[in-house]
Amino acid sequence: MNEFIAPIIDSLNGLLYGSVLIYLLVGGGIFFTVRTRFVQFRRFGLAVKTMMGSRTTADKSQISPFQAFCTSLAARIGTGNMAGVAVAIYLGGAGAVFWMWFIALLGMATSLAENVLAQIYKTNNGDGTYRGGPAYYIEKALGHRWLGVTFSISLIIAFGFAFNSVQSNSIAAAFSGYGIEPSLIGIALAAVSALIIFGGIRSISKVAEMIVPVMALGYLAIALIVVLMNVTELPAVFSLIFRSAFGFESAAGGAIGAAVVNGIKRGLFSNEAGMGSSPNAAAAAHSTHPVNQGLMGMLGVFLDTIVVCTATAAIILMSGMLDSGLTGIELTQAALSSQVGAWGGHLVALAILLFAFTSIIANYYYGESNLRFINDSKGLIIAYRVAVLAMVMWGSVSSLPTVWNFADVSMGVMALINMVAICVLSSIVIQVLRDYDEQLDSGMTPVFNRSKFPFLDKTMDKDVWQEHNDRSAASSAPINVKPAFIAD
Template identity: 50%
Template sequence: MKYHQTIYFVDIMNSIASEINAVLWGYVLIAALVGIGLYFTIRSQFVQIKFIKEMFRILGDKATISADGKRGISSLQAFMISTASRVGTGNLAGVATAIALGGPGAVFWMWIIALVGAASAFVESTLAQVYKVKDKDGFRGGPAYYMEKGLNARWMGILFAIIISITFGLVFNSVQSNTISLALKSSFGWDRSIVGWVLVVLTAAIIFGGVKRVANVSMVIVPIMAILYILLALYVLVTNLNLVFPMLGLIFSNAFGFNEVVSGGIGAAMMNGIKRGLFSNEAGMGSAPNAAATAGVSHPVKKGLIQALGVFVDTLVICTATALIVIMSGEYLNGHSGIQLTQDALTSHVGGWAGTFVSIAIFLFAFTSIVGNYYYGQTNIEFIKYNPIALNIYRVIVLGMVYFGSVQSLDIVWNLADVSMAIMALINLTAICLLSPIAFKVLDDYRKQRRQGLDPVFYQRNIPNLKNAECWDDQPDKE
């Protein structure tokens, strides 16, 4: 009797979460993210477009050392941590699902949301740098910190810290481990319980080693997994050059409902493309700024630009790679979606070994997401109150959720994760809208110094009446 009551309760919770998501993701969140992204784009004079060359230039900057000898992680390392969290199952399974539900036109709206969302990513990550604080590893920060220091609203920061710690460190990590175990079972017949224990051991080795180890692992794994996947997509493209222009025509015509291939026309294409694009690149969600704050840079704008670049890499490169593979195969017309659709599409292009490749890619993408997601939880737990015992308890719970996700079916968790992520995003969007004037003044300072031929250096005194920017005092940093 109790078992049936539990099942009934789970079904009710799942239904409620689905209804909430229909409103939040179908209307409120998409309107807020698109509207605010457009405002930031115009207000910043299209910073995410005009500064593309600058993004690559500063990616090679070394970490700075503060006056007390603290060294942050480099811009490249912070970029890899945030990319590790952004790039996950959404890039392979999420994109395929968007195409299956919204047609090829969903890809166009993914591109649009990446271009607009990059401006939001710039603002939130610049603010994370302005209001970062020093810690034993160098620096830490993020939305919780700029809510407290910039808005003088610690209560808001604590609320955000709790939600992101649960959403990313716990719920999303269980989803990632679930995807890994299902993929490995499908391709190799591996027992999901054993896969779970292996993931627990690998995760424990990293998260008990500190953020430096997180950065080092991400530095190795993320480029390898991204390059291999992109190379495969390029191979598919080169061997199907005759399909390129028809494919682009299909994307654009379906995006505006001129030639509905699946169903729903422009509405289905737009809603699925925007939703999956936002889920993948997280622009404006408040997650990536936690990694952006850890970098030691000479000017906050440098991290804002690099995080905008991260949005482009995630959506315009990796998500597009999946879209290219799926659309060219035509498999999206056969009723499949998610990771199965991606596997079927690759198999049609390169042969039966594709299922094995996708399983390995899923492992790499999802495992690095587990690493990045954990760090977001850690830095926000420390914001509420630094307590080694509490942090170790959190780590143990994270490991428990990694194992739990490996052996369970998580429909309810996906829905609850979407709800908590939507709430987290709305809180963050409110904060960055209120603080955006600071971000734009910091951008103006950066532009001024670049026009003078300087490598920009920021001090708190550069912005009149700027307070609580404790890492940007008048002591110049040492390279």
């Protein structure tokens, strides 16, 4: 059976990732960059300020924007930031780093768009929390529930099950050299994960808020140490990156085609911009305006690729280990060990543990939100939690190449559906962003008043975004421009 299924999965992956998704995600990034008037550059400082000032809400039962932001980062920042970057550089040369930067800068605008839509069309859980994501805005704004269900099923397969088994497998592999049985690691991971995921989004977001900043800053500190140890080589490294990016350097497969393809792929599938995953976390936040969470989603792409992936690239390129013949996580471990000593390998193992564990709990929540879209049944949610824990245990002791490839297909379907949806809904994003910009330019603190958007008021849930409807008449002039796809 596997001999029959594997070639089909490989063919679908080749079609999706070899052409369709690359062009769609890059094209979508350019489209949203232009339509938002380069929002990722003109509002970058505001995004940082928004993130820094969003740690609390008036009601402690609500999920703060910062907690939702950390939850999305928990899923974004995983083993791929260490292993995937190493593979990209091994296959594409140092120039792949430049193209990772390029696609991240474009993806920041795409991420803003999908996170804004998730906030507009979120669903009130009735307990001070919200849920939402692409499945929700596809049904409410486009009226296609079947397409939302298709998206949800694809996400549950990819993030809820397959990726979580892969994350536990990565942790077990990282600690295999310490004489710990993979089965014991699987049991421990499942037990700790159960304590968190059975607490729901509040528990998940609080853990993410505690762990994600520490693990990210710790990893960056290690990378900074390596850079300072080799600071005289920094100009040469940047020169190598730019020369290789445009085909002027032939190091390690660094022909321009290999650099472009591997850099873009690594960037796209590390930061997840346009994939439709991070909006599931963004929708949970209690925010004063949808664009606030959009700006933080934009910042998440920057931190994932421009900061964390670049940290890995710096460790590898400054170590001189690129020609060692190693690739993946082995290359990252060898590179760090060559700079700081044997304990560098222990640091990488610890980083994998933290990166992968936080991804497990965030991936779980993405699946829960989409399962509740299909059928909001308590019994079904409990069954899903048990199934996720079983996949975590199974993944720690299994070989997963076919599972990984199948997950890639599922994620490809997600991205295909989501990118088409957000492009169709782009006029909504632009009008809400314009409302935000106008309030800022008038010296006001932007808040979202749904009564200003009669065409949105018809498609949004009735019990969301009600707290700011008492804005003064002057600031509540209706915006009557209606996208063509929204029915009367």
